Every structure is written in C-alpha cells, then in structure tokens.
Amino acid sequence: MxxxxxxxxxxxxxxxxxxxxxxxxxxxxxxxxxxxxxxxxxxxxxxxxxxxxxxxxxxxxxxxxxxxxxxxxxxxxxxxxxxxxxxxxxxRPLWYQQLATETGGGADGALPNGLPNGIAYFSMEFGVAEVLPNYSGGLGILAGDHLKSASDLGLPLIAVGLHYRSGYFRQSLTADGWQRESYPSLDPQGLPLRLLVDASGEAILIELALPDGAQLAARIWVAQVGRIPLLLLDSDIPENDHDLRGVTDRLYGGDQEHRIRQEILAGIGGVRAIRAFTAAEGLPSPEVFHMNEGHAGFLGAERIRELIEAGLDFDTALTVVRASTVFTTHTPVPAGIDRFPVELVERYFGPEPGAVGSRLLPGVPVDRIVAFGDEDDATKFNMAHMGLRLAQRANGVSLLHGQVSRGMFNDLWPGFDQEEVPIGSITNGVHAPTWAAPQWMELGRELLGSDDLSSLREPQTWERLKQVDPGHMWWIRSQLRTALVEDVRARLRRSWLDRGAADAELGWIATAFDPAVLTIGFARRVPTYKRLTLMLRDPDRLEKLLLDDKRPIQLIVAGKAHPADDGGKALIQQVVRFADRPEVRHRIAFLPDYDMSMARQLYYGCDVWLNNPLRPLEACGTSGMKSALNGGLNLSIRDGWWDEWYDGENGWEIPTADGLADEDRRDDIEASALYDLLEQSVAPKFYDRDERGIPTRWVEMVRHTLQVLGPKVLASRMVQDYTETYYIPAAQSLRRTIEPGSSSAGEFDAPFGAARELAQYRHRVHRAWPQVEITDVDSSGLPDAPLLGSQLTLTAKVNLAGLRPEEVSVQAVLGRVDAADALVDPVTVPMRHIGAVDGGRQMFTATTPLPITGSVGYTVRVLPHHRLLAGDNELGLVTLA
Known part of the structure; x- marks a missing residue:
C-alpha cells in the first residue's frame, strides 16, 4: 500500500x-x-x-x-x-559592516556612501544544498553561491524564489540508455525551512488577483542561509483551487500559462512576500532590487503599483524603480529568453470584464506593462527586454558574455555602437567552502595559521602555496581521485541495477576505473550548444585514448536534459550506449541524477575538467571554476570565464573554428583538436614522473592554477564586485531620486521631487528628440597636413528643439575608419556650448589632438544629459551629424 x-x-x-x-x-x-x-x-x-x-x-x-x-x-x-x-x-562585524565603519555613518540613519540598507535578490532557482533541490543547473547554483558569499561578507540581503513541491526532477536511465524523470514530492516540514507566521501563529499569506475572478494565495517558507533569509513562496495550500495549488509544482515545468503564473508569483508575489517578511521581522525594506535573470521581472511592475498607491504618477514611479533595480542576464542566445504571447500578458494584467478596478495591479495601465516587454515580434512579450527597461543597471556574467549581451540587445539602444550599450559584466564566482575539498581547506588553514579564511579573497594569500612541497600537493590530488573512483563505482552499480541488470553480472564494476589513471570530468546540463557528444565525434580515436597501454584516460560524464528536450535525451543515450560497451565500460561512464553531491565529488577528484561549448554560447561556465579550486586543470573552448582567465599555464585551450558556417565541419575540426591535446599534451604531462613518482610539470600547473585562479573565481570577489559596481550606485541613485528636485520654480520641492523632475525631463526629451538636428559641422581648424598630435577644432550648430544646452551632451567622435567609413575604436571628446546663432540654433566646439595615424575620421553626435541618468546613453536616444 x-x-x-x-x-x-x-x-x-x-x-x-x-x-x-x-x-x-x-x-x-x-x-x-x-x-x-x-x-x-x-x-x-x-x-x-x-x-x-x-x-x-x-x-x-x-x-x-x-x-x-x-x-x-x-x-x-x-x-x-x-x-x-x-x-x-x-x-560579528564582517566585510560589509567594516566597509560601513570605514566610511562613517549617515545622519539620517542611512548607511554611508550609499551602502544599501537592504538588497532584495530574486531568482527562479537556488542551489544552496542538495537537501533543498530548488535548482536545475548553473543559474541556481550561482544564486546559491551568491547567498552564501553575501552571508560571509555580511550583506543585508533578502532572497526570494519559489518552493517547488517536486523540485526539478530525479534522473534515471532505461535499459537502452534513455533518460527517465521522476518527481518525488518534498515535504517542506522535513526540510530546513520555517513557516512565516504572524503574532498569533497563523501562516502569513500573500494573494494575487488572477483572471476570471480567481485568487492565487501562497504561504512563505524561510530558509536561513547563514545570515541571509531565503523566502520561498508555496501555492500548495488549501486556500487555492486545485489547479492553482499546482503553480509551484515543478521547476521549469508546464505550458506557457503555467509559466507566466509562476513568474507573476515570483515577481509580484515576491515583492509582497518581502513586505510581509520585513514587517514581521522588524527589518528595513530593501533599497536595491536585483533580478537574477528576467523570470521575476514583474517585480518592477508591482513596485510601480506600490508607488502609484502612495501618490506618484506612473512615470515618476518608474523613475524610482529603475534607479534602484539591477538586472543580470545569463543567456547568450535569444532562444534562452522567456517570451509570452502578448494576449496572455494582457489577460493577466488587464481589467476583469465587467468588474470595476478588479485587476492584478490596480492603477498600472496594461499598455505600459506590455510596452516593457516590446520586441520586434509585436505578438510576443520579452521578459529580458522588460528586465532591461525596468533596471538602470544591467550586466552579463563574464567579459565575453557582456560583449555578446551588448550585441544581442543592441536594438534597444538604436544609433549606438554595440560597445556603448549600457550592459556591463561581472564574472561569476563560486563559494569556496561549498566546493573546495576538505583537504584543500585544511591546507589553507595550515598556511594561514588560522581558521579564518576570509583572507582567501586577497591574491597574496595564495602565494603561500609556493611553500607547499610538490609531493604533498600530489598526495592530495591522488587522495581525491581515489575517493572519486570509489564513489563512481557505487553510483555505477546503483545505475546498472536500476536499469535491470542482475547483481551477478556486475562483478566488473569492482575494478572499473583506476585511481592511478588520468581522470577527466564532463558534467553539466545538456542543451545542444554544450555539445555533450563532441567527444564521440571519432569513437575509434576516443576508444584508443581510453585504452592506451601507457597513458590511458578515464572519462566521467553526467548531466540532465530538460524533460521536454528529446534531442538532449538522444545525446545522453549516445554516450550511454558507447559507455555500455564491454571494451570501454571500465574507462568511461555516464552517471545519472547529476546533483550537487555528485558534482562535489567530480570537482574534487577529476584531474581535468572538459568543456567544449559552441563559442560564444557559454555565458560563464562556473563548473570549471570549481574544478580549478580543487587543483583541476581546465581543458576548454575559450568561452565564458575561461576566455578572460586562461593564461597558457592553468590548463589548455581547445582551438575553435568560429565563423565556420558548416556546423558538422566545425565539430570535426574542434573534436580533432581535442583529441590532439589529450594525446600530445595532457596525457604526457600527467604520466611524466620524477624519481619519486610525481608528475612535476603537472603539479606545477596545479600550483599555478590555484595561485592565479584561486582569488579570481571566488564568489566573495563576485559579490564584492556587485556591491561596489551596482548595489552601492543603485542605492545612491535611489536616494537622489527621492529627494526634492532642482527646479528654481519650486514645483519639485516635495519628496520624490527629483524623480518627478527626471520623469518630466524624459517626457520633454522624447517629445523633442525627433526634431533635434545637427545642421552644420565645421572642421576649418584641421591643418592642411595633419600630423599625429596636431590640433583638430570642430564646431557644430545644433537645433535642440526647445531643449536647453545643459540638457544635452554634444560630443565629437574620432577614430580610425575602415573601408566602409565606419569608425573603429573611436574616442569621444565633449564639446562645450559657446552660444546661440541665427534661428535659435546652439553652437558647440571642441579642440583635440589627433590621437592616431592612418585613415582617421570624425563625426558629431547629441545625446540627452541629466544628472540622475546613469549615463548619457541610458535613454537610447542619439542624433548623429
């Protein structure tokens, strides 16, 4: 029963x-x-x-x-x-508290230097621990590491997500290697969660009005992640109708209606959960809101509703919300963005037929919400576009991904070159205490002479690894590899039994894999671009590498395909069928049910971490960082984080065939390069031993990897970067917008006056901009025979269409020109206003030395300028000569 x-x-x-x-x-x-x-x-x-x-x-x-x-x-x-x-x-005071102490306190009770009193961090998944399976892959693990490092640094952060009754899914294999999914139900009372209750002990519920008079309610579970409360909304409660109880059933499951309900609950319900939590706990409301991807983007619309309810008009409320919002994009391809039919959004956010004022967000016009998600396809609502339009600050998750994102979203800033799109980058990091093996952590304590490992954030700390004998480092690596082999054997046995094998036919597993053999790991989600099967491009050559008499390798593969992705499941089946063959099954294995506990063993024990995505489709790829923290060497395509931090000595670069139109040919070339590296460089270094049996060149690469990458790959470095680059500026920007404005007429003297000032400025700029025109550019100051360093004087006449000269930025733009006369790597020079001329036009001028030799060109442009904008490119408006 x-x-x-x-x-x-x-x-x-x-x-x-x-x-x-x-x-x-x-x-x-x-x-x-x-x-x-x-x-x-x-x-x-x-x-x-x-x-x-x-x-x-x-x-x-x-x-x-x-x-x-x-x-x-x-x-x-x-x-x-x-x-x-x-x-x-x-x-105890940590980094954030020390930062506040160093910069002095604020007279109004606010933290100094714009340090936020609170930060709200929204993500659709959180990988904090395997016992709380609210994650599917890298996005969730990154979010979990963000919370842990925020806790270690003392940030006043509150995180928000959903509690999924069945988490993601458990993976197993059929006899023929096809992925099976199961969804065990999770009892929240058996998890490290507490229910948010009121003073009488009753569960606090948040409620959302849905179409057709339906009401969606959710209770709030709190997971305490060190100092950080993680609020998880749960719709599986008696107050909901049967279909609404299932809104939080599974991570990334269901159709588009199910998905938009989840994202409305995460965004709008998430803000309401924060309000309920801070009120119940006596905490200040967060000043900064950080969207980890666009899934929770509706949070901005809810915050606008709150401000309208408090008496602001829509555009002033939008100004306040934008000032204090940060958006992080994680996808390098349009296909990775959630897009909903516009009519679905209109149905959820429009007024109920025949009901006065019965809507999800009273006071917020549905057409303004739809405009946030506008894209080229007028029938689609783009969640990433909404995130970017609701946030004054945005970033990708590696330098390369920042470049890709600027190109991907360039159309939102028409007239600007890709490099000027206001999307920055902060390279992801990983939480060392979670992912570094205990042996490495113990070595760190020995080298520091302390249990306090906070100084691991300092590069000079890692220089102490020079004191460690190569033999000791090799002993640690060998210990970890041996433990991995034992774990792999146990998982292999369970998998084969689950697939229907008899125990009597599994004797070979006792000697499968070898603690002395070069061990390579490849584990991640299985979308097509990650190319799970590139290693099988030439199966005979791979088999030869696995079974080499003198320098064998062994390969451990793991990963989950999305339940609806039959193509991904077919890739897994290819690997399983190859690995099932008696000739190689002791050297290669696919391990099902990849999760944090398996990942940890792989990062600890693998000598090499393999990553071969289609460049530049890997946004960051933090799995290789975790391997590096354990002395693993990366063997990777130059994508994501590896593109910026590979230095020739901390692993190997797999050459790419970027731009090759024939995808099959590209795969052949890159697979061949992979085989060559394994055969000619990786394996020889691993097996070249000194008289003590130590691969000295290999160990020096391990030491160099730890010294160079150790301080860079830490999530503490990442969270510090977010704090200094985005959280503090966002808090400063928020505080400026809620102050009285700067108008001499006095119409902005009330609170939020600055926000009203900026909102009206935006109105005037958008109305005037079609008539803004550069009518004349004079370069009479250009010498007849210009030399490097010669002075160039440019003068421009500009029709500002009623805008004041101080409300715009006029710039001269100079640089080398290509064959099509496009400016390459241009520099901008501010032009100063020198007065008005006939017809009300304004004169601007600049003098600058010629910065380069060769074919040089220039142009002049006009951009909006306001003290409350994050940059002159923020509004996406520009007029070129």
Whole structure:
C-alpha cells in the first residue's frame, strides 16, 4: 500500500541537545565541515542513509541514541562550541559592516556612501544544498553561491524564489540508455525551512488577483542561509483551487500559462512576500532590487503599483524603480529568453470584464506593462527586454558574455555602437567552502595559521602555496581521485541495477576505473550548444585514448536534459550506449541524477575538467571554476570565464573554428583538436614522473592554477564586485531620486521631487528628440597636413528643439575608419556650448589632438544629459551629424 501523504516526525530533544535544532535549521551547515562532522557522529551509518541531511537526521535518529548523546559530555561540548560559533558568525562585524565603519555613518540613519540598507535578490532557482533541490543547473547554483558569499561578507540581503513541491526532477536511465524523470514530492516540514507566521501563529499569506475572478494565495517558507533569509513562496495550500495549488509544482515545468503564473508569483508575489517578511521581522525594506535573470521581472511592475498607491504618477514611479533595480542576464542566445504571447500578458494584467478596478495591479495601465516587454515580434512579450527597461543597471556574467549581451540587445539602444550599450559584466564566482575539498581547506588553514579564511579573497594569500612541497600537493590530488573512483563505482552499480541488470553480472564494476589513471570530468546540463557528444565525434580515436597501454584516460560524464528536450535525451543515450560497451565500460561512464553531491565529488577528484561549448554560447561556465579550486586543470573552448582567465599555464585551450558556417565541419575540426591535446599534451604531462613518482610539470600547473585562479573565481570577489559596481550606485541613485528636485520654480520641492523632475525631463526629451538636428559641422581648424598630435577644432550648430544646452551632451567622435567609413575604436571628446546663432540654433566646439595615424575620421553626435541618468546613453536616444 502507498501512503496518502508523507510527513516528518522528529525526536524530542532534551534541553542539553536543543542546539541541534538551531544548527540544523541554518543552512550554514551545508558549508561548515565541523557541523557536518557533528551530525555524522550521531550515527555515521544513518548520516549516510539520510543523504547527509541534519534535519532528516533529527527525524530518524532513535530516542535511545538521543538520550545516550545527551549523557556524552564530549558530544555536548562539541555541540555547545559549534552553536556558539554559529551565533558569533551571525552577529560579528564582517566585510560589509567594516566597509560601513570605514566610511562613517549617515545622519539620517542611512548607511554611508550609499551602502544599501537592504538588497532584495530574486531568482527562479537556488542551489544552496542538495537537501533543498530548488535548482536545475548553473543559474541556481550561482544564486546559491551568491547567498552564501553575501552571508560571509555580511550583506543585508533578502532572497526570494519559489518552493517547488517536486523540485526539478530525479534522473534515471532505461535499459537502452534513455533518460527517465521522476518527481518525488518534498515535504517542506522535513526540510530546513520555517513557516512565516504572524503574532498569533497563523501562516502569513500573500494573494494575487488572477483572471476570471480567481485568487492565487501562497504561504512563505524561510530558509536561513547563514545570515541571509531565503523566502520561498508555496501555492500548495488549501486556500487555492486545485489547479492553482499546482503553480509551484515543478521547476521549469508546464505550458506557457503555467509559466507566466509562476513568474507573476515570483515577481509580484515576491515583492509582497518581502513586505510581509520585513514587517514581521522588524527589518528595513530593501533599497536595491536585483533580478537574477528576467523570470521575476514583474517585480518592477508591482513596485510601480506600490508607488502609484502612495501618490506618484506612473512615470515618476518608474523613475524610482529603475534607479534602484539591477538586472543580470545569463543567456547568450535569444532562444534562452522567456517570451509570452502578448494576449496572455494582457489577460493577466488587464481589467476583469465587467468588474470595476478588479485587476492584478490596480492603477498600472496594461499598455505600459506590455510596452516593457516590446520586441520586434509585436505578438510576443520579452521578459529580458522588460528586465532591461525596468533596471538602470544591467550586466552579463563574464567579459565575453557582456560583449555578446551588448550585441544581442543592441536594438534597444538604436544609433549606438554595440560597445556603448549600457550592459556591463561581472564574472561569476563560486563559494569556496561549498566546493573546495576538505583537504584543500585544511591546507589553507595550515598556511594561514588560522581558521579564518576570509583572507582567501586577497591574491597574496595564495602565494603561500609556493611553500607547499610538490609531493604533498600530489598526495592530495591522488587522495581525491581515489575517493572519486570509489564513489563512481557505487553510483555505477546503483545505475546498472536500476536499469535491470542482475547483481551477478556486475562483478566488473569492482575494478572499473583506476585511481592511478588520468581522470577527466564532463558534467553539466545538456542543451545542444554544450555539445555533450563532441567527444564521440571519432569513437575509434576516443576508444584508443581510453585504452592506451601507457597513458590511458578515464572519462566521467553526467548531466540532465530538460524533460521536454528529446534531442538532449538522444545525446545522453549516445554516450550511454558507447559507455555500455564491454571494451570501454571500465574507462568511461555516464552517471545519472547529476546533483550537487555528485558534482562535489567530480570537482574534487577529476584531474581535468572538459568543456567544449559552441563559442560564444557559454555565458560563464562556473563548473570549471570549481574544478580549478580543487587543483583541476581546465581543458576548454575559450568561452565564458575561461576566455578572460586562461593564461597558457592553468590548463589548455581547445582551438575553435568560429565563423565556420558548416556546423558538422566545425565539430570535426574542434573534436580533432581535442583529441590532439589529450594525446600530445595532457596525457604526457600527467604520466611524466620524477624519481619519486610525481608528475612535476603537472603539479606545477596545479600550483599555478590555484595561485592565479584561486582569488579570481571566488564568489566573495563576485559579490564584492556587485556591491561596489551596482548595489552601492543603485542605492545612491535611489536616494537622489527621492529627494526634492532642482527646479528654481519650486514645483519639485516635495519628496520624490527629483524623480518627478527626471520623469518630466524624459517626457520633454522624447517629445523633442525627433526634431533635434545637427545642421552644420565645421572642421576649418584641421591643418592642411595633419600630423599625429596636431590640433583638430570642430564646431557644430545644433537645433535642440526647445531643449536647453545643459540638457544635452554634444560630443565629437574620432577614430580610425575602415573601408566602409565606419569608425573603429573611436574616442569621444565633449564639446562645450559657446552660444546661440541665427534661428535659435546652439553652437558647440571642441579642440583635440589627433590621437592616431592612418585613415582617421570624425563625426558629431547629441545625446540627452541629466544628472540622475546613469549615463548619457541610458535613454537610447542619439542624433548623429
């Protein structure tokens, strides 16, 4: 018989062990090894059985064992010390508090230098720990690492997402290697979550008005990630109709209507959840809102509704929202963006037929919402476009991805060259305590002489690795490889049994893989562009590499295809069928059900991390960073983060055939280059040993990788970059917009006056801009025989269509010109206003030395200028001569 419902019953803890609930309820245990060791000590066998989950451990440990532990003075002392350490971690000043102290306090109670009082971080998935499977891949793992590092740095951040009843999916294989999905139901009461309740103990609900009079309600679960509260909205409650209870059933499941409901709940419901949480906890409302991808983009529309309700007009409210919003894009291809039919958006955001004022966002015109998502296809609503239009600051997740994003979204800033599109970049990072093997963390403590590893953010700290004997580094790498082989064998056995094999025919697994053999890992989601099967392009050559007598390699492959992606499933099946062959199955394996626990073992133990996407379609690719943190060497196409940080000594670059129209030919060329590298460079370095059996050249590459990449790949560096580059400027921008404005007439003297000023300026600029014209450019100051450094004087006459000279920026633009007269790598020179001429035109001039030799050209342009804009290119308006 099957149970109707699953729920968790925990053992009653005596007072002496009550701190176990405190430790298990804060997900800091997921990156704190001493806390994990404490729970394992309760019952090592049970710890492994419950998946190394403290909450589950407390639900399964027997009362006799609990009583025994309560009498164990040594255990109780360890428990008390760890509880005290957690309390100290949660309360002591960290980097953010030190930053505030260094810069002095604000008289109005605000943090100094624009440091935000609070940051709201929205993501559709969060990979914090495997026991909370709210993630599918890199986006969620990145979000989880962002929260952990924000906690380690002391940021006042609140995160928001959805609680999926079935998470993503569990993956297994059929006998013929086809991916199967299963969706086990998760009991939130058996997870490290607490329900947000009011003073009377009742669950706090947020509510959303949907079409046809429906109401969607959600409760709020709180996962405590160190210092960071993660709010997860859950629609599976009795207050909802049956179909609405399923809104939060699965991550990335369902049709477009299901998806838009999820994204409305994440964005609009997420803002309402933050308001409920901060009110219940007595916390300040966040000043900065960060969208991790466009899924939660409707949060901006909800914030506009709040401000309209407070008395602002739409455009003033939009100005305030934009000033304080950051948008991060993670996709390098249009196909990766959520797009909804416009009529679907209109149905959810328009007024109910026959009902006065019954709508999801009262006071917010539906046509303005639709305009946020406008794109070339008038029938589609583009979530990324909405994110960019609602955020004053935007970024990609590596230098190369920033370049790709500027090209991808160039049409939103017509008239600007790709390089001037206001999308920056912050390269992703990974959370070292989560992803670095305990052996490396222990070595770090030894080198620092301290348990405080915060100085790992400093490059000079990593220079201490020069003190470490090569033999010791090789011993760590060999230990980790041996542990990986044991783990692979256990997973292989489980997979083969699940596929229908008999135990009697699996004797070969006991000797499958070899702790002494060069081990390569390839694990990630399975979209087409990641090219899971590039390694199989020449199966005979791959087999020869696997089975080489003197320098063999072994290959571990893992990854999930989206349940609706039969093409991805077919790629997995190709790998499985190749790996099933008796000739090679001891050297190559596909491991199903890739998750954080498997990933960790792979990052620890693989000598080489393989990545071969179609360049430039990998936005960042943080899996290679995690391998590098463990002394793994990357073997990768120059894409994502590897494009900017590969230096020739920290791994290998797979040559690319960029621009080749024939995709099959491109795959052949790049696969051949991969095989050549493995055969001629990677394997020889690994197997070339000194008299002690140590591959000295290999170990020096490992040392160099750790020294050079260690401080760069850290998520703490990433979160510091976000704080300094985006969060602080956004908070400063918000505070400027809510101040009285600068008009001498006094019409902007009230609060939000600056926002009203900017909103009216935008109106005037958009109205005037079609008539703004550069009527004449005079270069009479150009010498007859110009030399490098010669002075060029340009004068321009501009019709400003009623705008004042100080409301525009007039620029001379100079640079080398190509055969089509396009300016290449131009420089801009501000032109100053020198007065009015006939017909009301304004005169501007600039004098500048000629900066380069060769074919040089110039032009003049006009852009809007206002002190509250993040840049003169923000409005996407430009007039060229």
């Amino acid at each position: 099957k149970a109707l419902r699953r729920f968790t019953v925990r053992a009653h803890l005596p007072e002496r062990l009550r701190a176990l609930e405190h430790l298990s309820g804060n997900l800091r245990w997921s990156w704190d090894k001493p806390t994990q060791d404490l729970f394992e000590a309760m019952d090592p066998g049970l710890w492994k059985q419950v998946g190394c989950d403290p909450v589950s451990m407390l639900g399964h440990v027997g009362p006799e064992r609990v009583d025994e532990l309560a009498r164990d003075e040594s255990f109780v002392q360890r428990l008390d010390a760890l509880a005290a350490d957690l309390d100290d971690y949660l309360q």
